Amino acid sequence: MDARRRTTLMQDGPYGNAMPSGIPVPSSTVKKSALRAPASRMSMAPAAGHGGSQPTRGSIMGGMSHSASQDTLRRSTINRQSQMGGGRVQGKPEGGYVGQTPQSNRNMNGMSSVRRQSTFPSSSRPSMLPPSAAAARDGRPVKTAAFQASCRENIEQFCRTQRCPIAINDRTLHSPTQKDFLQIFRWLISEFLDPSFQWGLKAPTEEILYILGDLRYPGVGNISKTALAAPGSASNWGTLLAMLNWLVDLAKAHENWVNPDVISDPSRCKASDLPLDHPLLEDRVLWDFISQTYVRWFRGDGEEFPEIQAEVQDVYDRINQASVDESDELETLVHKRTVELQQLQAQEPPLKTLEEEYVRLMSDKTKFIAFIDLHRQKADKIKQGTAKAKAVISDHDHQLGAARSELGSIESAVSAQNLSPDEVQRMNHERETLSRQIEDLRLKTAEASQQSYDQEMSVTRSMDRFEQLLADYTALGHQIGTIPPISEGPMLGPDGIDYSVDLDLGVEDVNEVMAAGRRLRSEIWPALQSYGEGFRREMVEIENGNIALDDENDRLGQKVERQKEEAANLDMRLKVVNDQAEHAKTQLQVETSSANTRISRMENEVAQVLKDTQKGVVDLKGDIETKRIGFNELRHKTGNLQESIQREITSHIDVIIRAKEHASNQLKGIRGIAETH
Template sequence: MRRSSVGGAALGALNSFFTSSTSAIPQRDPRPLKDRSFQAKIGQEIHEYLLTNGFELEAGHSLTPTALKSPTQKDFTMIFQWLYHRLDPNYRFQKPIEQEAPPILKALRYPFAQSITKSQLTAVGSANSWPSFLAMLHWLLELIVTVERYQSGAYDDAAAAEGIDVGADRIIFRYLVRCYRAWLAGDDDHDEFLDEMSTAFDERAETYTSELSRLDAENAALREQLAELHDGEEPLKKVEDSRTLIETDTKKFLDYCSRIEARITKITATNAKLRDEISASDAELRAAEEEKGALQAAVDRQGLTPADIDRMTTERDKLSKGLSAISARVAETRVKLSEREAAATSALEALERAVARYNTLAYQIGLVPASAPNAGGREFEIVVAPSAGGEEARLLVDAAAGWQAGAVVAGGRDLRHEVRPALMELRREIAGRIHEAQDEGIRTQEAIDRVTEALAERADEVDTLHARVQSAVGEYQEIKDNIAVEGNASNAEIEKLEKELAGMRVGMREGVLAVEQRVQGVMIERDQLAHAAQALRERFHGEVDRILNEIIKFKVHIQDTLQGYEQLVEGELRGNDALMEG
């Protein structure tokens, strides 16, 4: 048996779109109904909506070009009925449109329903009445579009922006609508819809659980960043330290450039000196050649023998060879000296870079200067002694001796027996701090585990409530089956009585009145049973609604409890941070 929808009752879920009440005094319509352009605009919108959504195919009525300009009574009736069926598909029009339309418009809370009369509805195509009815159809169209957008979730983002979660309400609303439609179709079995609602709530619970896990991970990451910001240096101080370090590096680079320029000046002077020596050597060579010519002339004048000349030549060759050997040894010694000087300079520059990197790292971890937080009043900074003056001054202590290994560090500090033990002691201290932080992290994780166990217990309570709902639904189904059995028995009894009545009519006419009275009593009893079954069905529907409300309240309670646990964990973490900072 298919039940019929009854006007306003079918639209109870849509009341949130309308005003709470309508005034008994007709309101003045503020829309420009007499404006031809306005009429053409809303008529075009209605026409496009009808064609787009298959009006002609569903209603079996063709729209003429003048259907929304000068319509017939049938055009208006078909359009109105088709539009209203978009809101309530199960409603059946059984009366003329002038009797059906006013109650429907009042149920829909149409603001100007009081201005529409039955006499106007009998002649909707007149020039005076049609603008009002066209505006009414356009209002009904906008209502349909709004309801469709609401059902499709178009307004969920706006609700979410206001902090309102409509997901649960949408699941319950969808369940109630489908149950109502099934009831109108004569189907009282709603277990499938209840299972779908339970599945939807389970999916939302899983979504909330995953979101909670993600937020916990994000919260942990943010807490780690906050701890790093609290434990580390302040950003301004870090920038100032970087600026100081850059200034120091700039100063060292400028010093290095100054040394390079000094070396360039020295090499330029050396080149000029070598050019002067070459010029002097050329002058000496010319003087030697002139002296050779003079000596040759003197020899010629002295009348030396060839043996004397050979002897003098031999002695000169020996002297030349000795001079060449000495010059070669001097050149070789200069080359070795240059190589040793270059190696010493490279080693000194590598030492300066290593010391600069050491001092930079010590400054970053708070070891330099002696007043730094991790220095403990000890001096960890290392200064290389041969770092000022020219190239020769950096490699030589004085004109005759170079730097000793123990004197390279300024102040004669012993790195192996003074600085290294202090660094090892600081390393052990930092390792102890790390172990303490790890222990504190373990304690925090244990607190989080306890909170997780509490959440698991709450989830068990939710499962228990679901089981109670299933039990109530089973009891409702059993009572419904009993009512159906009693109804079948009543129908069988009625059929039996009808057969007896037919026999009694054939056998004796005198008992007709008594039998009719008995039939009426049975019919009254049947109606009473039907009303009792309807009341029992409504009572169980109310019980299901009450249980659903309890579930929703319990969900809100779980959310509040989770927020409380989150605040408790945050308080404990802040307390732990305060203890660590103290």
């Protein structure tokens, strides 16, 4: 029986522990009790640990199976369970099924119609599948016309694609006879799901129910023997058509189950196709190598398998290359991290830098707060001055309005008077004179206003410069410590003098500005001069100390140079002595190495001569034995060839004789006919 035949749910995968192994084993390893088991059909349902096989293909791996047509490793929970509790070897001629029906559950005499209980829940472990209901209700709309039309289309397309030998027409899929139904059902089972099923041992209806039960068809409880006896009736055909459609879908899935272009299960791929990061790659490679070489060794193909070893070597070369690449990447990463660590260790600690930055920022924050408070006070003073200026402008506006009202009343009074022409002329002349004077005064007022504006702008620029200089003075005072921060309250500077300057140039009282100026010239400036003179004296002292330290450093440097020269002379003497010792040591090592090399070469030559002699004797014996075996085989083949040639010559002679006799008889007949006519 072909080991690659298709069986119901026959698959190489996580549940392949119950499958027939592709590794042949000696017949002595097969249990006698299994060999004496009667030849009954095996279950088509998955079973854990009861895997049937032929006597020449029985598994000795404790339930682990390996298909000879697809050398892939089968690993799953069921495999491990079968190794502990299952793995019974069956020497049955039909041992290609996934599961096997226990012999005790069968009626060996009559193959009764009582359905056996599935053995998928093995005694070695609990079942991983839920128990099937005895009469589960089919949820598909089997009675609807649309569903039946889709089922017919699916079945017809599958039969046409698979070149079904059964003639299927429109009547076959609408109202078939029992014969048509049985032909389609048996074709699906025999060709795709269970090629080894023995038909005719039971009634057709019992066989159908038996197979559907083994296939775990979910709607088997809705199919009765009466429906199978009359499948073409309107009440029965919908359910049976849905069942045939389910078998077609199962056959399609079964064909794709072992298609390497469709599947993506790692347990079904070759070990060479698995990714290098697969957790069981090495186990898979080892298993494939053992299974392939064992099959060929058992068949007597030889002891060495270079092509299989080359495949394994290729996989391990890829693994080693990946490991080397990963190691190089890790070494590069370690080197990079080491350099970064050295840089961090060589640099100043970042925490210390951050602490110093924090202290500097907090100091700047205090200074900025003081600066903002100072400007806030100045802004308040400017607002007060602006309010006073607005009040003065308002008073001037009232006075100007009153003057304009008085002028209007005077003009109206003059107009009301009855004056002579001379008086009018005189008044006009006076008016023109007054107008010219007013115009002159207006021009002088404009010039005075422009000069006042220019002076005001100059004063404003001077005040802005004074404000900038005052801000710089305050900032420098904060830096050198003569002016304490405002947050610390009013405090005197060095020598008990208040170095702060609080002066507002926008005040109306000029005496305050003059008093502040006198204070700057008489008190603050001399104090700053004396304060700076103290720093200059301190700087001179520090420079004198630095000069003295530089002189001392020069004297120490000269002394160190003399000691370095003495140490260099001693090092030169020591180096000469060490070189002489190293030269003597090297010469001794060279002589010793040359002597050892000559001794080793002579020993190797002697060993090689002995090895070549022994190998020549063994090779000569092997050649003699090979030639003897080849001669015997050649003589045997020659005898067989002579016999076959003699048989062929004899058969050809017989054919020639019969042909001559036939030709002679035909000629005689023709001659007789010719003579008759």
